Structure formats: structure tokens, C-alpha cells
Amino acid sequence: MKQEAIKLQEEFLVKFPKAKVFKHNERRLYISVTKEQIFDVAAFLYKEKHLRLSIATGIDTREGFEILYHFSYDKIGTYFTIKTLLPKDNPKIKSLAPLYTAANWIEREMHELLGIDFEGHPNLKPLLTSDDWPEEKYPLRRDYE
Numbered sequence: 001m002k003q004e005a006i007k008l009q010e011e012f013l014v015k016f017p018k019a020k021v022f023k024h025n026e027r028r029l030y031i032s033v034t035k036e037q038i039f040d041v042a043a044f045l046y047k048e049k050h051l052r053l054s055i056a057t058g059i060d061t062r063e064g065f066e067i068l069y070h071f072s073y074d075k076i077g078t079y080f081t082i083k084t085l086l087p088k089d090n091p092k093i094k095s096l097a098p099l100y101t102a103a104n105w106i107e108r109e110m111h112e113l114l115g116i117d118f119e120g121h122p123n124l125k126p127l128l129t130s131d132d133w134p135e136e137k138y139p140l141r142r143d144y145e
Contacts, residue, residue: 005029005078008049012080015044028079035084038069039094042082045071046099051080053100058110060142065091065116086116095121113140 009021009029019041020032033041045051051071059066065086070079086093095118096103105127107118112126115138126133138144 002026002076002078004076005073008073008080011049012044016041024081027077028081030081030083032083035086035093038067038082038084039096039099042069042071042096042099045080045082049073053096053102054079056096056103056106056110058114058116058140060114060140061085062142064088065114067093067110067116069096091115092117092119094119097121112138114138115141 012031013019013021016033016037018034019037022030022032024030031041042053046053051073054070054072056070057068059068063085065088067084067086069082071082072079084093091114093116095107097107097118098120104122107116107121108124108127110116111118111121111124112128115136118124129139
């Protein structure tokens, strides 16, 4: 891993000591944090370290709803993926849309397709399903019928 990425990882762990770091390969690092830490972690990576939010991914796993925020460190070609797990019975998390304009649509998609509630999001109206799509039906959930 490049020296700058190692330095950022070290700074990150000083600021967020409870985070769990997993090195996937030389160009990708996964960092697991609680849902309560997501906004502060994103603000640190964006405002202090100037990483770019590339995309976010939502997955319905057996353990809960996993959200992965993929931050690109363009200067050195490395990705920092921040992971968090939401409980299935209360899938709520603070929205990153007030911090990043780029989070707006992807959070809307995750809300619409998985039923994740992004608290503080300015507009969670559907993007992909038809106007007559039934509420509480989320097509990317494991229990969807």
C-alpha cells in the first residue's frame, strides 16, 4: 500500500479508534464502523482528507442491511470503503446528502429498493419504481415476493 494511504489509515485509526480495518489489496481498504459514526467518518474523509465519494452500495445480508460507502483517494488511486450494518427491524441511518450532493440519488435508490431510512435526507421520493408501486414493498430485500 502506498505510503500516503498508510498514513491516512493511521490518522483515521487515531481519530476513530473503534473502527476495524481490513486490507483487501494494495489499492482497497475496508473500514467497518457503527452507523452512529458514519457521518463523522464521511466528513473526515471529505473535508479533512479530500477524498471523493464515488458511490455507495446497499446489500440485504442475513445479518442486516450493509451499506458500503466507497471513497476514492484519486491522488494515489486507492479506495477506502467504509462499511456499516443496520438492523433489519430498524434500518435507519443519518443521510450523507447534506454533506455530499453525490449521496442524494444513491440514498434515494437504497431507500426505494431496500427500505433504508436516511434521516435528514432532503427528498426520499422514488426514482425507479412506478407511481403505483405498493408502499413497504422493497424489491432488493431477501424477503421480497
